[in-house]
Amino acid sequence: MPVGNFGSDLRSETDENLLLFWFEVRRAARCMALYEVATGPARVAKRSGLPGKTLAEKRKAAAQRLGDEVQVIIERDCYPKLYYQEHRDTREMTGAVLSWGFRSLLGAMYLQMAWRITSRQCEATGCNNIIGLHERSDKLTCSPACKERRRQHLQRASAL
Numbered sequence: 454m455p456v457g458n459f460g461s462d463l464r465s466e467t468d469e470n471l472l473l474f475w476f477e478v479r480r481a482a483r484c485m486a487l488y489e490v491a492t493g494p495a496r497v498a499k500r501s502g503l504p505g506k507t508l509a510e511k512r513k514a515a516a517q518r519l520g521d522e523v524q525v526i527i528e529r530d531c532y533p534k535l536y537y538q539e540h541r542d543t544r545e546m547t548g549a550v551l552s553w554g555f556r557s558l559l560g561a562m563y564l565q566m567a568w569r570i571t572s573r574q575c576e577a578t579g580c581n582n583i584i585g586l587h588e589r590s591d592k593l594t595c596s597p598a599c600k601e602r603r604r605q606h607l608q609r610a611s612a613l
């Protein structure tokens with residue numbers, strides 16, 4: 454056996470788990486950085502090195518990469534799960550809810566990230582931007598232009 458392969462054969466499971474741990478730490482840090490670019494101030498996006506000429510393009514690139522990273526973990530560590538609800542006092546079944554289960558703590562963390570992303574999406578039609586983490590919690594759109602577009606859309610819808 455070549456000497457060069459010696460190390461990998463002697464690697465213990467503990468070492469592999471430590472390597473996986475650092476891999477996951479780096480992935481989580483990458484996700485947070487992408488989230489910051491997608492939602493944070495313009496200077497963060499400009500310094501990010503992500504593709505795109507405009508701020509909007511850089512933020513879109515960050516959001517897409519973040520989505521890809523989150524998707525990998527959700528597919529691996531989460532699954533849809535039926536929960537049965539019961540009345541608190543009588544313990545009778547009152548209904549069923551389709552929700553999520555997870556196979557690891559990482560799955561739960563990335564599920565929370567996915568919910569965070571989807572709950573903070575701009576409500577203007579045709580806009581997929583994420584509303585900034587540091588924005589007010591009741592903010593519904595990503596920009597004044599989208600706010601106006603949403604207002605006009607709702608006005609047209611109510612006029613029908």
Ligand SMILES: [Zn+2]
Pocket residue numbers: 575576577580581582594595596599
């Ligand atoms: Zn928007």
